[in-house]
Amino acid sequence: xxxxxxxxxxxxxxxxxxxxxxxxxxxxxxxxxxxxxxxxxxxxxxxxxxxxxxxxxxxxxxxxxxxxxxxxxxxxxxxxxxxxxxxxxxxxxxxxxxxxxxxxxxxxxxxxxxxxxxxxxxxxxxxxxxxxxxxxxxxxxxxxxxxxxxxxxxxxxxxxxxxxxxxxxxxxxxxxxxxxxxxxxxxxxxxxxxxxxxxxxxxxxxxxxxxxxxxxx
Amino acid sequence: xxxxxxxxxxxxxxxxxxxxxxxxxxxxxxxxxxxxxxxxxxxxxxxxxxxxxxxxxxxxxxxxxxxxxxxxxxxxxxxxxxxxxxxxxxxx
Numbered sequence: 001x002x003x004x005x006x007x008x009x010x011x012x013x014x015x016x017x018x019x020x021x022x023x024x025x026x027x028x029x030x031x032x033x034x035x036x037x038x039x040x041x042x043x044x045x046x047x048x049x050x051x052x053x054x055x056x057x058x059x060x061x062x063x064x065x066x067x068x069x070x071x072x073x074x075x076x077x078x079x080x081x082x083x084x085x086x087x088x089x090x091x092x093x094x095x096x097x098x099x100x101x102x103x104x105x106x107x108x109x110x111x112x113x114x115x116x117x118x119x120x121x122x123x124x125x126x127x128x129x130x131x132x133x134x135x136x137x138x139x140x141x142x143x144x145x146x147x148x149x150x151x152x153x154x155x156x157x158x159x160x161x162x163x164x165x166x167x168x169x170x171x172x173x174x175x176x177x178x179x180x181x182x183x184x185x186x187x188x189x190x191x192x193x194x195x196x197x198x199x200x201x202x203x204x205x206x207x208x209x210x211x212x213x214x215x216x217x
Numbered sequence: 218x219x220x221x222x223x224x225x226x227x228x229x230x231x232x233x234x235x236x237x238x239x240x241x242x243x244x245x246x247x248x249x250x251x252x253x254x255x256x257x258x259x260x261x262x263x264x265x266x267x268x269x270x271x272x273x274x275x276x277x278x279x280x281x282x283x284x285x286x287x288x289x290x291x292x293x294x295x296x297x298x299x300x301x302x303x304x305x306x307x308x309x
Binding site: 054057058061062064065081082083084085086089090149150153154156157160161168169170173174176177179180181183184186187190191192193194196197198 | 272304307
């Protein structure tokens with residue numbers, strides 16, 4: 001009797017160990033899949049956190065203080081101040097992305113190219129990075145016969161997202177999802193900054209105290 | 218259809234499947250405010266791509282408008298480093 005009692009627990013523990021091993025393998029596989037999904041989710045939800053927006057807002061503020069208030073005395077000042085602010089905002093956004101995505105790296109390298117070519121004709125460099133120019137619909141319609149509509153839309157999308165003109169469709173879609181999330185954060189941060197500056201612009205000494213009182217109940 | 222086949226033939230080495238593309242397209246659909254509530258089978262991938270382009274363009278326009286307003290606001294108020302610190306703390 002005693003021996004059977006002893007042997008049973010041993011057999012049970014063996015069985016338990018085997019089932020635990022099997023469970024471990026299954027959970028490892030599941031963990032791998034989950035990690036991949038988690039990484040993707042982390043990347044997407046990164047732009048939605050308050051912390052990320054705060055980091056971006058402070059970077060943006062510093063960049064905006066560097067933007068010169070008065071236009072340079074040179075008559076060939078092509079960039080209106082609004083464009084300068086928009087470029088500073090994009091630059092700060094690309095830096096906040098920490099170079100993990102193609103579009104952020106493309107923004108940063110395009111700025112470098114602009115700096116190098118600044119001594120040459122400034123107009124050429126400016127039109128290269130402008131995104132307010134009218135869409136070239138005529139050229140697209142000429143080519144529409146041969147290119148499948150899905151591919152054509154994908155190429156339009158590739159032109160909208162910086163640095164993604166020649167990417168394959170899956171990579172382009174991934175870049176797009178991150179870019180959209182980042183743009184939404186940029187809009188939220190700039191809206192908050194605008195509201196703040198417009199409300200505290202006038203009465204600077206009194207307003208901050210009011211704001212502090214209202215924002216921290 | 219033929220375009221999809223030729224695309225997968227070109228990228229055969231990286232094994233991009235239609236399922237992968239469909240998965241990414243459906244994820245993209247969830248991000249777009251216009252069509253995220255529609256049934257996935259009623260929204261084609263071309264539709265999703267079109268809406269994506271429209272959405273990105275509208276976001277760009279918003280950023281441009283906000284840049285304009287910010288540039289005007291910054292022109293009127295010159296911020297010292299102390300004021301910038303106050304603004305930063307108010308944003309937190």
